Amino acid sequence: MGIKDDAVEVRAQGWRTLAALHGNIEAALEKALQSAADLSVVEYTVLDALSRQDGWHMRMQQLARATALSSSATTRLVNRLEDRGLLTRILCADDRRGIYTELTEAGQKLLLAARPVHDETLAESLAAAESVPELEPLVKALGALQGA
Amino acid sequence: MGIKDDAVEVRAQGWRTLAALHGNIEAALEKALQSAADLSVVEYTVLDALSRQDGWHMRMQQLARATALSSSATTRLVNRLEDRGLLTRILCADDRRGIYTELTEAGQKLLLAARPVHDETLAESLAAAESVPELEPLVKALGALQGA
DNA sequence: GCCATGTAATTGCGCAAGCAACTACTTTGC
DNA sequence: GCAAAGTAGTTGCTTGCGCAATTACATGGC
DSSP, X not given: OOHHHXXXXXXXXXXXXXXXHHHHHHHHHHHHHHHHHSOOHHHXXXXXXXXXXXXXXXXXXXXXXXXXOOHHHHHHHHHHHHHTTSEEEEEOXXXXXXXEEEEOHHHHHHHHHHHHHHHHHHHHHHHHHXXXXXXXXXHHHHHTSSOO | XXXXXXXXXXXXXXXXXXXXXXXXXXXXXXXXXXXXXXXXXXXXXXXXXXXXXXXXXXEHHHHHHHHTOOHHXXXXXXXXXXXXXXXXXXXXXXXXXXXXEEEOHHHHHHHHHHHHHHHHHHHHHHHHHXXXXXXXXXXXXXXXXXXX
16 A cells, blocks of 8 residues: 555545535435425526526526536526526527526525525535534535635 | 625535536546446445445445435446346345345456546546636645545 | 334336437638 | 538437335334
């Protein structure tokens, strides 16, 4: 076991920890958002990303990147949200291939209702993870990212 | 904006970063493992978890927890791997409801072939993420977890 | 011993994801 | 100008997931 092998093992361990924490948080958010606002995590992510965007509109590809989804999945995700009246498609004037998505009133309203649930659930999940020995260091590190 | 509101925003930002990094790594691993060993990330996770277990066997529920999957998904995941001859089901003697899964020779062999690919891809993904300003601090923090 | 309750794993079903093929539009090269 | 190559978004198809119901076994109360 040389230094190099250790580094490999440290990375693998770090990745497992990251995946575990991610899974925990996502599952908790999924459940909470589903029951509070009938939104999945990605759906919330879209609404949230749109609301934090200047002008409140984004192109499909930006959305795909923001959600780490394929473009086909993004299309159908936007379809679902549009069918529910939470956002609208707007054709790009300058590039007629492109499509902007924009939050509707209803979308903003739902997001405002969902955000506290999201934030609280996130806080709870992180707190819970902090009492899991395996996850605790990563949670601390996460909190220290911007926190000073 | 009080201190409390800042904390909320820091957590949300941290979560987005975590999710983004997780997504990047998972996508890269998915592609690499798929083409190198015809394994998905969860499938690799199962083989790897089994190999790092004393006696090389785990119960379905442990596997479900290790992979952050539902029990039904775990059943089908084990089915797939069993059909390919990579692991076998073994009935528990002491609790006849329980089922142990155990790596076969072929499973161990495939894992040994896949592991270098996994580790290299992980290293590359982390290196790539380090040059993304948003992700860089988290990658550093991850490396520092066990790394000293 | 026996019934009620609880737990382990599996199966039916609906849904959302990715890939590949396609359409529509834009840009590049000549 | 116009053909060739590139880019944005959508659709058909397959696959894997979670939830809820089910089967098989274990455990506690009496």
